[in-house]
Amino acid sequence: MAAQIVKKIKKPYKWLLTISQAGLTIALIILVLPYQLTAQTSAPDSIKSMPTWGKVIAAGALLGTGWLLDKPAWQWSKNHPCEFGHRASEFSDALGEKTIVVPALLTTFAGSYLLKDEKLKTTSWTAIKSVALTAMATEGIKIMAGRQRPFVEGDHSRFSPFNTDDRYKSMPSGHTSLAFAIFTPFAEKYSRWIYLMPATVAIGRVYQQKHWLTDVMVGGGLGWISGYLLTHSNKKIVIGPGGLVIWF
Known part of the structure; x- marks a missing residue:
């Protein structure tokens, strides 16, 4: 009886959390993404000169292709299990596990002060902000x-x-x-070979049948856009409704 009462009490709070996460995602889209998408970046001229509708169509075509490949990719991973693939995907999972990489990132940021390395300090701080933005968007979209x-x-x-x-x-x-x-941020500032690390995470999640191909495409896109724009943006102020100014 007591357990049922506790469950009933917890349920409204669970929905309140869900609504809050959805609200945070909407706020992120309204306040942050429109500003960031207009910021100047070091993207190639061919991409910067592409009209907005062209970028939307290109993104839609990419996701549409991913949607068509969702089932074939799932069936392939299901029909081709192997010990090496299992071990490799377990290892790659660690590169996207928040309990591992977030503490490592915070340690790197703290270590940059001890090393007096300004480049490492700036890059790791950018990565921290990128994680904050991406986490809000990811969790909100998951639930919605x-x-x-x-x-x-x-x-x-x-x-x-x-x-x-x-x-x-x-x-x-x-x-x-x-x-x-x-x-x-680290790939953009140090070496783009670093992109192989998150790419292996995406492949591993599909191989483990934890996600569809389009799931990792959307997730990778969210993380990449946040990290890339925060790395290359020249402006760091977001102006929201009512004259709200956020230094980010």
């Missing part, structure tokens, strides 16, 4: 989309919005978005 994970029924078109069950939090991939959010 409510996409069923591949291992449940193998149906990539099954959505249950605002479902807090982890089996319905497939899109976007949190491991992939976190990995790209962290490693993108």
Whole structure:
């Protein structure tokens, strides 16, 4: 009886958390992304000169292709299990595991002060901000989309919005978005070979049948956009409704 009462008390708070996360995501889109997308970056001239509708069409075509490949990629991973793939994907998971990479990132940021390395300090601080933005967007979209994970029924078109069950939090991939959010600033400032690290996370999540191909595409896109724009943006002020100014 007591357990039932506690469960009833907790339920409203769970929905309150869900609504709050959705609100944070909407706020992120309204306040941050429109500003960031207009900021000057060091992107190639061919990309910067592309009209907005062209970028939207290109992104849509990419996701559409991913959608068509969702089932074939899932079926391939299901029909080709191997010990090496299992071990490799377990290792790559660690690169997107928040309990591992976030403490490592914070340690790197603290270590940059001891080393008096300004480049490392700036890059790691950018990665921290990138993680904060990406985490809000990722969790909010997961709950609002409510996409069923591949291992449940193998149906990539099954959505249950605002479902807090982890089996319905497939899109976007949190491991992939976190990995790209962290490693993108370092890849842009040090070596783009570093992109191989978050890429292996994305491949591993699909191989383990934890996510669909489009899940890791969306997650990787969120993390990469956040990390890339925060790295290259010349302006760091976001002006919101009512004259709200946020230094980021």
